[in-house]
Every structure is written in C-alpha cells, then in structure tokens.
Amino acid sequence: MPSLKDLKNRIASVKATQKITKAMKMVAAAKLRRAQEAAEAARPYSQRMAAVLANIAQAVGADDGAPALMTGTGKDDTHLLVVCTAERGLCGGFNSQIARHARDHVRKLLAAGKTVKIICVGKKGFDILRREYASLIIDRVDLREVKKIGFQNADQIGHKVIALFEKGEFDVCTLFYSEFKSVIAQIPTAQQLIPASAGPVAVEASDASAVYEYEPDAGAILSDLIPRNISVQIFRALLENVAGEMGAKMSAMDNATRNAGDMINKLTLSYNRQRQAQITKELIEIISGAEAL
C-alpha cells in the first residue's frame, strides 16, 4: 500500500507527463497543418509532370527509343527498396507499419530467390530494419538536420538511386512510404519507381491528341524528364510521410494525454480514499481514548 506522500508524488509526475504530451500534440497539430499545405502545394507539379510524361511516352514509345529507366533492364533479379520513415518516434505505429510492409516485401523477394538491397531514408526505419536485414542495407539517408523538406533533399536521393541504376546495381526499384489519408489513417504503400510504370497516367493523356514539336527532340526530353520524375515521386513520398507522421503523432499524443487524465483520476480517487481512511482512523483513536477515561 503506497503512502499518502507516494500517491501525491505519483499524481504530480503524471500531471507533468500529461502537460508534455499535450504540448507535443499541439505542436504536431501545427506541424501537420504546415505539412498538409506543403503536400498540397506540391501537387500541381507532380500532376502536370505525370501528364507531360505520359504525352511524351506516347510519342516516344512508337519509335522504341525509350530510355532504360523507363523500360527497365529486362530482368528482375535484384531489387532495391527505398524505405522512407520518420526521423523521430512517439508517433504510434507509424514507423513500424512502414517497416513491416517493407519487411513483408523483403521476405517475399528473398523467398523467390531475388537479391535485395535497401536504402533507408529516416532514422527509425533504419533502426527497425537493421535488426533483421543489416547486411542488406546499402545506404541510409539522414534527414534529421532538415527542418523543412525541400525538393533538393528528394533530388539527392533520386540522384543516388539513378547512379546505382546506371552502375547496374539493381533491376527494379520500389519506394516505401506512408500515404496520408487522414489524421487517423496512414496507409503504408509500395510504389514502383524503376522501371517507371506509366499504367494509369497513359490513359488520361489520350485526350491530348495535339501533335507536339519537341526541342531538342522527344528522346532527349524524355531522358531528362524521367530522372526528374523519380525525384518528384520521392519528394511527394517524403511530403506525404511528414504529414502522416504528424497525424500519427497527434493522435498518439492525444491518446497519451487522455490516458494520463484517466490515471490522474484513478490516483486522486485512491488518494482521497486513503486520506479519508486516515482521518477516520485518527477519529476512532481519539474517541476510544476518551471513552477509556
């Protein structure tokens, strides 16, 4: 049975924790808004990029001059996984969800006899995947110092991936991130980067039947565009991730605050009960003392 003083201390410490989680929740909410705005602002670019890309792909596809980044190497022996997670924890199951999704994928590939290489973006994913697949991780990108994710960060990762591809280090590249559906729902997603899947975009482009003039020529533009598109995809994934992380953190901290509140109620109840018991005990002592006289 904890003493009155113990209970008092306990309540004070839970109250302090509650204050912290409440503050974190509010910070996450503010950051979430900003992250959502950033994701929204980046949308026009990636949409137009997809439309243009589909247009050119149609033009080039006819004369088979498509660059290797689009057609792939023709094999699928070596897979590169780019796993994007958050830099910080305390955001519920956000990081472990992405890592689990990636891990399932790795397991499937390994079972099929493929070679797997992993690039980790973000510290948390690295920490989780390192336990099981330390030998497969070939690189990690640290974005901890980055306050606001800019296109340059994504571009660097994109360049890294393309350099590896040109060296023939892998055949298929898949990007893992968490799609931001809403504050409470983030869906871990896998997206193939190389060879570029032009499936869904090709359909909507068919209405743009305009015959384009290309300067310098379609092939040159396409080979300039595809690396850029890869960076754009990574950029979008990173932005979605930030928004998702903040959303997850917000709901996790909201839960924590509520739990702390419940705990304080319970502790206060037993504190009061004990105090009352002590008073009663003292009263009985006095009364029985008086009766004895």
Next chain:
Amino acid sequence: MVMANSFNFELVSPERLLLSEQVTEVVIPATEGEMTVMANHAPTMTTIKPGIVTVKTADGKADRFVVFGGFADILPTGCTLLAESAVHVDELDRTALEKRIDAARAELDGAGDEKKTRVDQFIAELTKLGEIVIPA
C-alpha cells in the same frame, strides 16, 4: 480584343505553384535559345536552361522570374513551365546562387567528358545569370 491574345501561363516548381495568370507574352530560356511564347503557339515541348522568364500579363504588367532548369509544355491555349526551382527576381540573392555554382563545381570532379561539358555550360549560364540579375 485583349482576351483573344492572352493565354493562361503557369509557373510551377516542385514546392508550389508560383504563378497562374492570363498573359499576352512569355519569354522562356529554352535550351536551344530563348523563345517568346504568345497565344496560339504551336504545341511545343522544350527543356529550359537556367535563365530569366519574362512575363507580360494581360493587364500590361511585366514580371520576371529566375528559373534553374526544367521544361515547358506549350499548347495553343496555354503554357505550363515546370521549373526545377524558381524564384522571383527580387528574391534571388547572391549567396544562394553561389551555393548552386559551388554544388555544380563539386559535380565536375570525376565526371565524364560529356557530363563535364554539360556542367561547364551550366556553370557559365549561372554565372551569366548572376551578372544580369545582381549588380555586383
């Protein structure tokens, strides 16, 4: 008729949509030389080099933006410029530009011949840009 000669111009960078307006004339620094886009231009797709985009809006105002590479998608009814990065002329400062030049220089080491000429050209373009926009 003002409307007949104007078209919708959009300047987009990966971070945001910088401009979306009715304009009469846009000068873009295409890789093969500067070109002026006006309404009813033939559909063209071109890559662009670092340089200045000059926009003349439908109500007669002129505006300038600095872009660092990208490409433009031109249709008779509109023009979309997807820039790798773009800023308004007034917001460009020398240190940011120099940082870019340094980054490009770093790429020079260990680059192949073909890439070398490309990067060299890129640096020259950036330097020229700096001289035009920011008087030393």
